[in-house]
Amino acid sequence: MVNIGIVSYGAYIPRFRIKSSDIAKAWGKDPKTITGGLGIIEKSVPSLDQDVATISVESARSALSRCSINPQDIGAIYVGSESHPYAVKPTGTIVAEAVCATPNLTVADYEFACKAGTAAIQTCMALVKSDMIKYGVAIGADTAQAAPGDALEYAASAGGAAFIIGKENVIATINQTCSFTTDTPDFWRREGRKYPAHGGRFTGAPAYFRHITSNAKNLMELTGTKPEDYTFAIFHQPNGKFPVRVAKMLGFTPEQVKQGLLCPVIGNTYSGATMLGLASVLDVAKPSDRVFLTSYGSGAGSDAFDITITDTINQLEKKKAPLVSELIDDKEYVDYATYAKYRDLLYWE
Amino acid sequence: MAEGAVPRFWREIPQRYNLIGNKCNECEKVFFPPRESCPECRRKSMGKMKDFKLSGEGEVLTYTIIYEASEKFEGQAPYPLAIIQLKEGPKITAQIVDCDIEDVKIGMKLKSTFRKIQDDGYVGAIYYGYKFKKRN
Ligand SMILES: [Zn+2]
Numbered sequence: 001m002v003n004i005g006i007v008s009y010g011a012y013i014p015r016f017r018i019k020s021s022d023i024a025k026a027w028g029k030d031p032k033t034i035t036g037g038l039g040i041i042e043k044s045v046p047s048l049d050q051d052v053a054t055i056s057v058e059s060a061r062s063a064l065s066r067c068s069i070n071p072q073d074i075g076a077i078y079v080g081s082e083s084h085p086y087a088v089k090p091t092g093t094i095v096a097e098a099v100c101a102t103p104n105l106t107v108a109d110y111e112f113a114c115k116a117g118t119a120a121i122q123t124c125m126a127l128v129k130s131d132m133i134k135y136g137v138a139i140g141a142d143t144a145q146a147a148p149g150d151a152l153e154y155a156a157s158a159g160g161a162a163f164i165i166g167k168e169n170v171i172a173t174i175n176q177t178c179s180f181t182t183d184t185p186d187f188w189r190r191e192g193r194k195y196p197a198h199g200g201r202f203t204g205a206p207a208y209f210r211h212i213t214s215n216a217k218n219l220m221e222l223t224g225t226k227p228e229d230y231t232f233a234i235f236h237q238p239n240g241k242f243p244v245r246v247a248k249m250l251g252f253t254p255e256q257v258k259q260g261l262l263c264p265v266i267g268n269t270y271s272g273a274t275m276l277g278l279a280s281v282l283d284v285a286k287p288s289d290r291v292f293l294t295s296y297g298s299g300a301g302s303d304a305f306d307i308t309i310t311d312t313i314n315q316l317e318k319k320k321a322p323l324v325s326e327l328i329d330d331k332e333y334v335d336y337a338t339y340a341k342y343r344d345l346l347y348w349e
Numbered sequence: 350m351a352e353g354a355v356p357r358f359w360r361e362i363p364q365r366y367n368l369i370g371n372k373c374n375e376c377e378k379v380f381f382p383p384r385e386s387c388p389e390c391r392r393k394s395m396g397k398m399k400d401f402k403l404s405g406e407g408e409v410l411t412y413t414i415i416y417e418a419s420e421k422f423e424g425q426a427p428y429p430l431a432i433i434q435l436k437e438g439p440k441i442t443a444q445i446v447d448c449d450i451e452d453v454k455i456g457m458k459l460k461s462t463f464r465k466i467q468d469d470g471y472v473g474a475i476y477y478g479y480k481f482k483k484r485n
Pocket residue numbers: 373374375376377378387388389390391394
């Protein structure tokens with residue numbers, strides 16, 4: 001059997017942070033209630049010169065710097081995001097050029113709320129498996145939008161991760177993947193609108209919890225595994241509470257979830273969320289560790305993956321690029337006024 | 350948008366995204382931006398100028414802090430603008446990011462990073478390219 005999997009990976013988180021308590025203060029809310037209720041202490045903020053293209057390029061370059069593949073052997077680049085800088089002109093074209101992968105490759109941008117990145121992994125797996133390409137690069141990145149004063153403002157943050165998918169020298173084998181998709185209007189952004197809208201409490205039970213638990217159970221049935229077979233479990237993290245609760249519902253422990261749970265300190269990076277969680281797990285994973293990953297995208301759908309770390313992970317030159325923990329620790333706080341300027345909340349004609 | 354801005358930017362993508370300069374294979378000197386011929390070897394360098402990708406590593410030769418920025422960079426002021434000595438020889442001028450202005454020093458080690466340089470308003474094209482950040 002041919003092993004399809006991850007050859008290398010890279011992550012990127014912008015350096016600026018804003019504390020949830022500072023956002024709460026700006027809107028006259030009680031900081032303790034907000035921070036405690038959402039389980040988010042602070043979130044990352046992109047600077048004026050950063051967007052999904054720059055975050056994607058930084059992550060992809062980090063992934064390439066850790067391995068020795070020739071960028072000209074990359075046959076596909078898919079960038080998943082809901083904040084692509086252009087509505088028409090793929091982010092992937094900019095990434096492809098910036099990593100010297102042009103011109104003989106296929107590129108497209110994906111959009112599926114917070115799970116567009118994992119959808120990109122699945123496409124790359126299929127192209128590699130069918131020998132249509134040697135390597136594919138799957139990226140999930142966002143500079144998530146939230147209307148000023150909306151509850152989403154405490155969570156919507158920026159970051160991303162890139163995974164090189166191939167079948168030679170894989171550091172992690174993707175044993176199985178499956179998806180679960182329905183038409184569930186829990187969160188959306190209409191064409192041409194700057195900020196998304198959401199169904200309030202409706203975003204919980206019928207959306208996030210139903211899709212993740214159903215898909216996670218389907219995956220364990222396909223692979224014949226149980227929660228205790230996994231070293232790490234990563235779930236989509238729109239706040240600090242949901243992933244812990246869904247893990248418990250499925251029988252996973254807080255210890256399994258911890259390494260991949262970044263939302264409390266960087267916020268919800270949307271398409272970057274489970275991708276950065278996986279990068280954080282790969283930063284510390286050892287050969288034969290098993291990883292369970294379930295993403296969630298509003299609208300709604302979930303992609304689940306059963307992953308086994310291989311011995312090759314010891315050969316990956318992780319030090320050539322920053323670890324997720326280093327990206328989290330390298331930070332500078334901004335106040336709400338600076339945040340408003342960086343996020344283009346103040347615009348004039 | 351200025352007429353011709355998009356085609357000019359497009360032609361310079363290899364330099365702006367990947368610091369592609371060139372090298373005179375007669376005297377080994379590296380140029381950025383790339384040159385048609387080597388000013389030292391002149392005619393001897395004809396046909397011997399080869400594309401050369403710079404590593405993006407360098408250090409601050411000198412710098413200034415921009416407080417009164419032009420319209421496109423207003424939001425980012427104050428910010429450091431430096432002349433950077435690249436490892437391979439060429440010097441370039443670029444913005445330093447992710448660094449407190451008080452921390453910028455002559456001799457500070459830098460590496461290139463990929464950022465948005467400017468855009469033609471909310472409607473026009475977005476121009477990306479290199480800026481520099483601290484290297485440990
Ligand atoms: Zn010469």
